[in-house]
Amino acid sequence: MNFIVQLTYLLAAVLFILGLKAMSSPKTARKGIIWAGVGMVLATLVTFVHPAVHGFTNYLLIIIAIAVAGALAWWSGRRVAMTEMPQMVALYNGMGGGAAAAIAGVEMLRALRTAPADFRAQAEALAADANISMAAAEAALRAEGVASASIAGGLGADVAILAILGALIGTVAFSGSLVAWAKLDGRMKRNSLVPAQQLVNIVIFALAVIFGIMTFFTDSIAVVVIFFALGLLFGVFVAVPIGGADMPVIISLFNALTGLAVAFEGYAIGNPAMIIAGTVVGAAGTLLTQLMAKAMNRPITNVLFAGWGATEGASSEGPEGEMQDISAEDAGIMMAYAERVVIVPGYGMAVAQAQHKIWELVELLQDRGVDVKFAIHPVAGRMPGHMNVLLAEAGVPYDMIYDMEDINEDFAATDIAVVIGANDVVNPAARDDPSSPIYGMPILNVDAAENVLVIKRGRGAGFSGVENALFFGENTRMVFGDGQKVAGSMVQAVKGL
């Protein structure tokens, strides 16, 4: 039976890797998730006949847990709106980290239950063999360091180390992801818990490491409980100060960490499928985190250890000039007579639920022979690629959507660039003004277009709190109003021609 179990795990691991590979191209992506899904179902089913699984109560508990949690997750995943996807990824990721930590918890409980008896049995055997007293035999065993009534003794040193590391990473990913979810979902607004938070974080981390080491040697459940609590606390303290703009990077980082925790616990319980899948996710997630941080020009250390606040206020000079308004109808007509239009959507468009109206407008423009493209900044939306998903939901085919590198050259030959609900990603200060907090971030060179239309709810600054010189430009016209209503008026204006 074990042979079939192991063979299925191998098959699942292959399906996961092939699935992730397929998911990295738009043409095959949908196949990819299905392959990975098949792998998961096979691995789960075959685990019911795993040789280590026994006992009626245990089987019953497994089935109840999977049925209840699976149904709840299915229901919540189906009903959530596309704009809320990032926090759902954070939530499910946190659950994975928590599961890895809980696995370590069970193994530690088991070690604490069995280790003292094992140790006594060994000591008794030695005492009988060498004809020495029990105390002497115990001392001899301890001196050899082969076994003692501790977690390390019960699990073996290598397993104990990886189980403890996995538990620490898993608990941090669990509570940190939950905080990320709460913040993105608007349930938590605060950005600090205590004064001198950096210092407190370091202290909590140091304590967690100390208790992790103590867990290795301990035979007391209290030490283990404190160790887990410190891990959870550290996750909360790390995630709370992270600003909204940096959240995607953190979620990606926690995702990679959970993968690592799963791999470590896979070693601890001798499960190669967990080792392979966890490591693949750990490596892929780390790379993805770096790609995101690079796209935002925010080194990962800055994301973790500093807020925007550090540089804020450096650039106090506002841009000169006046913003010039234009009505939505006039803007629509302007677009109808243009040859080349590039639309730059931002998260504001998704918040206003304007993507469907925009797509309707684009279809009308295309019927009139206007060449329309969508330009997407790597960090538009809440995560890299999030905006593509939102546009795809509205029905925009992916071959109309262009990445920053592919379209930045084209702006000079564009009649009208339409910025809707985006701000920092089109701010020329990031290119021109070294004193700006967002200086160095790659931007879409919208200001190179002949005309710029900016659809914006109000006159305020962007997500980062930085004023945008683009809005004051000679060739820029501002269309103020709710994105969906503005797009609706534009559609009417174009239809009326």
Next chain:
Amino acid sequence: MAIEGFVAIYIFMLAAFAGFEVISRVPVILHTPLMSGSNFVHGIVVVGAMVVLGHAESVAEQVVGFIAVVLAAGNAVGGYVVTERMLEMFKSKDEQKKGAE
């Protein structure tokens, strides 16, 4: 089945290379679905959770093991549903026309 130390290190290393390779050529438009997809893949933790709950022999082990399976199943199922929903939308112009006909 115990995995010997060095064999485990080989597995770690090769799997890490596979992870880097798989991601390195991914277009930006798929970053979010891919993060979600990799989030689903570490849902494999559910098999580990099932094994530890399956060999639990005290009430405390059963309680913690139960929590492990609940969390892991949430990760796997939720991860699949949101990834599938995101990827469902990736259609090219041709596919959309086919769907409309």
